[in-house]
Amino acid sequence: MAPVIDLKPYVGASNSRLLVMVDLQEEAYYRAASGCADDIERSLESCRAAIQHARSAGMPIAFTRRAEGLDIAGFDLADRKAQSPWIMGLEPKRADMVFERRQPSCYANPLFEDVVSRFGSFAIGGLAAEEVCLATAIDASHRGHRVTFLTDAAASRQRRDADPGSVHLVATKAIELFADVATTAHWLVATAQRPLRGHRYG
Numbered sequence: 001m002a003p004v005i006d007l008k009p010y011v012g013a014s015n016s017r018l019l020v021m022v023d024l025q026e027e028a029y030y031r032a033a034s035g036c037a038d039d040i041e042r043s044l045e046s047c048r049a050a051i052q053h054a055r056s057a058g059m060p061i062a063f064t065r066r067a068e069g070l071d072i073a074g075f076d077l078a079d080r081k082a083q084s085p086w087i088m089g090l091e092p093k094r095a096d097m098v099f100e101r102r103q104p105s106c107y108a109n110p111l112f113e114d115v116v117s118r119f120g121s122f123a124i125g126g127l128a129a130e131e132v133c134l135a136t137a138i139d140a141s142h143r144g145h146r147v148t149f150l151t152d153a154a155a156s157r158q159r160r161d162a163d164p165g166s167v168h169l170v171a172t173k174a175i176e177l178f179a180d181v182a183t184t185a186h187w188l189v190a191t192a193q194r195p196l197r198g199h200r201y202g
Contacts, residue, residue, distance in 0.1 A: 017191070018119045019054040019061045020106060021047060022126030022133060022154075027084035032127050032155050036164050039155060040127075046153035046184040047090060047125055053188050055093075062115065062122075063092045064132070067100035104128075105135035113143070121146035123187055124179075125153030130171035137179040147179035150187055 024047065033040045054061050068083055092098050097115065101108040106124075107116075116122055122140075124133050124147055133154055140147045149172070156168035172181060182190070 017059055018116065018122035019050060019059055020122050020124040020126075020136075021051065021061065021063050021090070022106070022124065022136075023065055023128050024063065024087050024090040024126055025065055025084040026087055028127040029087055032157050032164070034158065036158075039164060043125075043127075043153060043155040044087065044090065046150065050123070050125060050150060050153050050184050050187065051090065053191070057191065057193055059191070060097065060115075060119075061092070062097040062099060062106075062112065064099045064101055064106045064109070064112065064126075067102050103135070104131045105139045106132070107136060107139040107143070116140070116145055117143075120144075121148070123148040123150055123182075123191075125150035125184070127155050128157060129154035129175075130156040130159075130167050134171055134175050137175045141178040148187060149175045149179045149181045150184050151181050153184045 024044075029040065029044075051061060053059075063086075065083065086092065099106060099109040099112045101112070106112045122145070124136060126133070129149075129151075133149060137147050137149060151168075151172050154168070156164055156171050158164045159167050162170075175181060
């Protein structure tokens with residue numbers, strides 16, 4: 001008997017024409033890697049594959065990071081802390097968008113919400129999945145935006161009495177309540193550009 005193929009990851013992922021990458025910075029990497037560096041490296045490889053695919057397909061990419069040294073109104077503080085560098089090979093290009101936020105959700109930046117409102121859907125991955133990706137998925141759901149969470153292109157941090165893998169499993173189950181969940185491989189297939197087929201006439 002042939003195995004049953006779950007089409008939901010493909011259907012949801014096919015709608016995402018914007019890629020959002022969260023906290024791909026060295027500081028976030030070192031915080032996450034303190035739990036299990038091998039898992040983080042695998043997640044970053046999936047991030048690289050997703051970013052490369054998006055660029056090849058001409059898909060917009062939005063990078064988000066926590067704002068450093070901003071007060072609640074968004075004004076610079078005198079002792080503004082320098083931003084942590086991007087992880088080598090995962091830096092934004094000139095054509096990419098970069099959004100800073102003061103809260104876990106990417107929607108904390110009004111410009112992010114404005115951009116997403118034009119697309120209506122997006123795929124998300126990166127570091128701090130249990131915080132940033134979850135908060136963003138909840139806010140997206142409240143706004144009627146459709147999200148595809150790339151579970152293997154994301155990593156969660158170790159918590160007290162919980163290893164990173166266990167935290168990521170719980171985070172993924174929570175995100176499933178508000179978003180589609182897919183592997184990067186599913187998303188690559190679902191969003192791949194398909195050649196137009198010619199039609200015969202006569």
